Amino acid sequence: MSVLRDYAATMSQPTLPFAAAGDVSRFDEFVDADGALRPGWKALAAHALSLTSDDLHRVDGEIARFLADDGVSYVRGESGAQPWQLDPVPFVLDPAAWAPLEVGLAQRAELLNALLVDLYGPQSLLSEGIVPAAVVFGHSGFTRPLARASAVDPHPLLLSAADLGRDAGGDWHVLADRVQAPSGLGFAAENRRVISQVLPDLFQEGDLHRIDPYFSALRAALLSSVDEAIDDPRVVILTPGTLSETAFDQAFLANALGFPLVQGSDLVVRDGYVWMKPAGWPRTRPADRIDVIIRRVDAAWCDPLELRGDSRLGVAGLVEAVRRGNVRLVNGLGAGVLENPGLLPYLPAACERLLGEQLRIPSVPTLWCGEPEALREVQARLRAGDDTLLVRTIDEPRKAFADLDRGELTARIEAAPHRFVGQTQLPLSQTPVWNGAAGGTGVGARAAAMPLTLRGFTLRYGSAYRPLVGGLATVRESTDALPRTKDVWVLKAASDDADQNLSEIAPLPAARSIPPLSPRAHADMFWTGRYAERTEDLLRLLLTAQAELDQPGAYGPAGAVAASPRVLLDVLGRLAGMRSLDPEAEFRSLLLDASRPGSAAHSIARLRDAMEGVRDQLSGDTWRVFATIDRALRALRTSAHPHRTSESAGRMLAAMLSLYGVTANMIRDSGWHMIEAGRFLERGLQLCVLLSTGLAQRQDARATRSVLEGLLVASESVVTHRRRYRGSVRAADVLDLLLVDPSNPRSLAFALAALRDHLAAMPASTGSTRAERLLDHLETELAAADIGALGAVSDGRRDALVEFLGGVTAQLEQLSVAVTHLHFESGPPAVPMSELSLIELMESRA
Known part of the structure; x- marks a missing residue:
């Protein structure tokens, strides 16, 4: 019996021991209450139900290899970059199931846009008491320097996202809004690329919407979001850097749209405009002026002059440039206030007031503790030990207090009730998730039921908001577990339907544009060349020394090393120091010890860091180099045989040599010249x-x-x-x-x-x-x-x-x-405002 047929049988017979993971109180995304396939899966049944555990085990391994080859990772706190997790079984919706979601997401984006305009402009919702003032002004996302009518953008939200989940009855609810710097589009596109390759038969059987046209529409929307007088607008993506948890997503977006990825240190504000900081600053060129910034840095960190003075991620003076209308931020600096869960109870009334409509997709049931009645209900449910109640703060909605003593939690709420909300946890719908990674292909390998959330994306394109027909689905066993994602398939109603319902993308000027590179990008390119050459030379030297030691007569009396290998070992010692008199131990250290300066492992780690900083400038094939090296190193760590050292070093050298082919196909711009200069x-x-x-x-x-x-x-x-x-x-x-x-x-x-x-x-x-x-x-x-x-x-x-x-x-x-x-250098390094006294600041301006 196939894996998914097993799953369907289990869900229709919840009393069987095999179905212990099933929960009859949850809506199942694969089968209905009678055990019949959902409409979306019926269209794919021929291939889907034929998938065996061996098939999915093979596909799961291929997915891991594809993702490693593309360098897809998710940075998770102190754990660092973790491999991206993608389930082989997609999340499938038929057209009828998608239609209400599409309408609801478009309406919600329009509502949030209107709400944002009102909160920073006329504030009619506050004056009329529809939204309590305390829930807005008490939230750290409300950016006061922009709260003036002259600074209001009529369309501050260009791209928004919403996290969705179904209740037991199958109705969708919005769990959270992601509007400040909505992430995930790049991950969603990568999921689609991988799944289409590892399950080609199933993918071809399903007539589903492609994602690519949505990126074309996003690019067109960004380029047309500025004043029509600007013939060739410059667009950049502002990132916190390579340590950002969604660094891959940001780089994917930059590559897909063709816009450079920049950090705060790459930009500067002068005369009220934002400029790419060139080498030799303060000299500027018209081509260095920035017109649109896709913001991936939280608003509070965007301007150390008017927001957080200790920020090194932002650009001093950015708020003033925004107020003057000289640069467009996507999304606006004040958008973070909309991620406040305390607003959720008031969105239905705000929708009727601002749009004259009823809210299509309700929010998860939420109580704002700033309301006395809501506070009493939250306190009563806490005393009763209600496990369905989840308490969050309005400023950190992702942080819950499930492990906190109820008495201490109650005291915190009573001390500042306006800073807390109580939310009812939904029995989220469940979906089949392959667990073969843990169970192998034996008895334990099956599809388990896990709760699912869906992130939907909405873009303002033309004069209307258009949701992405698809999204990013996430499943996880627990809050501590690394999330596992799914590709989202929305089937077409008719085969001739336009992908993403976009019959054509608005034409753009065909003028050639060469975005300037920042001094930081040039530095990363230069060190890319240097570390690549350093790694290659050391690997070649190590292999030569190993080959010499393998020759007859390499060791003389009393184990003395012959002249030729001894000279090569001396060269290695001069490059990386000498840690061991045993050549084999020394070679393994040079390949594995990334903390050893001069070693191949150290150079490879630095090379990866440098290339991550300019990922938007590099071909996707670049990351196959590191995937090959990682596999060679894993093989070396798990084997103590001497021949494994030279074998792994040879594979690493072959990977480094392939980097030549990647860089040879780069455009001959200043970045390529820096790579070659460094090399x-x-x-x-x-x-x-x-x-x-x-x-x-x-x-x-x-x-x-x-x-x-x-x-x-x-x-x-x-x-x-x-x-x-x-x-x-x-x-x-x-x-x-x-x-x-x-x-x-x-x-x-x-x-x-x-x-x-x-x-x-x-x-x-x-x-x-x-x-x-x-x-x-x-x-x-x-x-x-x-x-x-x-x-x-x-x-x-x-x-x-x-x-x-x-x-x-x-x-x-x-x-x-x-x-x-x-x-590379362009002026003195930035110093946080908190480290400057007023006298020092005045002296620096004198």
């Missing part, structure tokens, strides 16, 4: 360490040949050397090939020439900057070098070579600092 600067530094350590001392003839060949392999130049030079390997020939040969991509001369070209392409370069002057001097010095003299041995050492390469290393490090000052 070639780091290549020069690594080469200097390799040669100065590997050739510092003279060996006997046999050892010299072995050492030179090892260095050529580690620098990926052994094939070139064999083709170009005849006879035995000589130090002079190796130095010629690796230092001054302009046609060898691995040589120092080639690296410096490439570095010159990439720096010259940067906007801030003039041909006479300090970075360019340093590079000219270095190239001149290298061209004048006497290779014969550098390779000469005196008293058993090549001191001239060591001294020369030490000088090159110092100059390359100075060059890196000069690049930082010229292309």
Whole structure:
């Protein structure tokens, strides 16, 4: 019997032991009370009911691989980035079931927009007593600096979201509104992409609405939300940074819309306008002016001048730019007040007053304790031990007090009743969720019933609000468990229905636009190149050393290591220090220990951080590199066999080499030039360490040949050397090939020439900057070098070579600092207002 047929049978026979997880008081999304399939699932029955536990176990593994390849994660507090969880069984709605939701979501978005306009403008709802003033002014989301008629935007809500759940009768209720910075669209689109690939037959059988047109409509709505006089509006997405819990969602949105992802430090307000802060600030260009900001930073953190003075996430002066109407925020800074659960009891009356309609989708039953009668009811239910009552604060609606002693909770409420609400927990509808990840394909592998919530999204497109036909469904076993999501399938009423009910997207000007990159983005790109090259070079060196140690005669009497592998181990020690005398233990540490500076693991971690900062600029294929590396590292951790070290290092090196292919397909903008500049600067530094350590001392003839060949392999130049030079390997020939040969991509001369070209392409370069002057001097010095003299041995050492390469290393490090000052830094670092005294502030303005 198939998994879903099993589930249907269980739900229709709740007394069976197998059905212990079923709850007859809940509405089931898969079968009705008689055990028949819901209409949406009936259309998919042919393939859905044929899915076995083996099928779903395979699909579950494929989902995990796809999500890892795309680098999809959810940052959860101190736990850090966690893998995104996606259930293989979608949540399916037929057209008739979706229709009332679509109407209700559109109405709710229109109501919230009208409510927001009223609260920051005429405040008629407050003056007429429809909404208590205390529930609004007592909420931290009410942004007082914007509460003036002249600053009111008639359409402050462009994109909103609502979390929904069904009661036991199958009626939808709004559990919470998400309007300040609604997240999840990117996750919803990623879920659809993955499920369509792992369940292609089921996906093709269901004639459902595609999500892609909704992103086109969102892009058009954003570009048309500014003054018509602006021909080429600049749109950015303001993010708190890579540690944001929804960092992937923000980057996905930036990629899908084609707008840059920026942080507060990338922007600056000048003359009442918002600008992308260029290198060399305060110089500005018209192209740097920002017209629309999609805000993913909570309002309180958006402006340290008028809101939170200790914020480092916002832009000083942003509130004033908004008041002047010089920048459009999506959504407006004051939108956070609408996430106040204390407003929920008053929305029906507000809907009738503002829209002249009855509220289509009711909110979850809520009591605002600022009302005496509601307070008495909450207190009575607490005394009675009512388990269906959930107490929350109006400022932190996601935080409940289920574990708090009822006496202490009652005391808190009585001390400040206007700050609390009591909500009745709904017996949320249940849906089949595959638990094969825990049970495998054995007896325990089945579809279990779990409660479901649905996040619906609504966009103001044209003159009306249009809900996304679909959404993001979430199931979880407990409040502490990591949520597991579902793709939401809404079937079409007719096969020729337009996707998302959007017959066509409003045309936009076809002018080419090249969004500027911030100095921070340039820095992340530069270090992407450096860490990528550093990782590749160390992995190649490690593999070469391992191969040398595997050769007969690698160990002499008393376990002494032969000359060639010993030299390579010395190079590794200079790059990352020496932790163990056992080469195998040392190699494992270099691959696994991310806390060890100079190790491959450390460089990979820093590389990932740098690339996360510019995720919007990179291809989705980029994250397959890290997925491959993670799998190789997992294999290494679970195996103690020596061969596993070289095997894992080889897979990691192959992944790093694939990064070349990804960056080779990037547009040749300033970001790409920074990646390549970082790559070639780091290549020069690594080469200097390799040669100065590997050739510092003279060996006997046999050892010299072995050492030179090892260095050529580690620098990926052994094939070139064999083709170009005849006879035995000589130090002079190796130095010629690796230092001054302009046609060898691995040589120092080639690296410096490439570095010159990439720096010259940067906007801030003039041909006479300090970075360019340093590079000219270095190239001149290298061209004048006497290779014969550098390779000469005196008293058993090549001191001239060591001294020369030490000088090159110092100059390359100075060059890196000069690049930082010229292309990355843009004024003094931000200092929180709370750290400045009034006198210091006045002195800084003088």
